[in-house]
């Protein structure tokens with residue numbers, strides 16, 4: 001797939017906010033930028049050789065997608081999704097991604113070839129023990145699949161969900177090895193290549209469940225801390241942000 005890889009910052013002088021966003025996303029996918037890390041406007045502007053206005057635009061776009069958190073008088077920070085946020089992300093992925101996998105079966109042969117190459121790169125990175133590359137590639141596989149499905153809305157959605165998943169993995173992974181389990185991407189691609197949308201969707205559903213199992217998303221005391229409104233009895237217990245309606249919430 002076309003990775004969100006960009007030229008060196010120096011080569012981007014005067015350009016739009018898009019390369020800045022792409023580079024921040026890439027750093028999140030590679031888990032080099034961590035949840036809660038401060039993104040100082042001046043410093044980012046200096047590194048990219050752009051004005052602070054351009055940096056502000058990039059950060060505002062990322063904030064819209066929930067990847068950056070802007071705090072009044074304190075600046076911008078890499079988002080630190082709560083366990084509930086992480087559950088919502090995985091619920092959404094469990095609904096959307098099987099559909100994407102099924103749709104990718106109807107894509108052109110060139111799209112399947114790209115997915116194969118992508119899986120081959122994952123295997124190389126795994127064999128070479130290049131962990132940062134592997135986690136980035138396994139995340140990008142899901143975006144590549146959305147591209148293979150030929151729907152730009154899916155691509156944007158998956159980019160956002162994947163970035164939030166990377167942050168959630170950093171915060172809540174049970175072990176060192178949290179990433180997509182080996183072989184599962186290859187199995188999905190094989191089903192797509194065979195034109196078997198039903199199997200591709202089923203394998204993806206199982207895959208997302210495995211990703212979720214790797215995360216410790218139960219609230220530490222077994223229940224969620226009430227928000228202020230709920231604590232004051234001003235709203236029902238359900239989060240206003242809404243999940244994917246899968247009923248997997250534990251409360």
Ligand SMILES: [Zn+2]
Nearest residue numbers: 138141180185
């Ligand atoms: Zn995966």
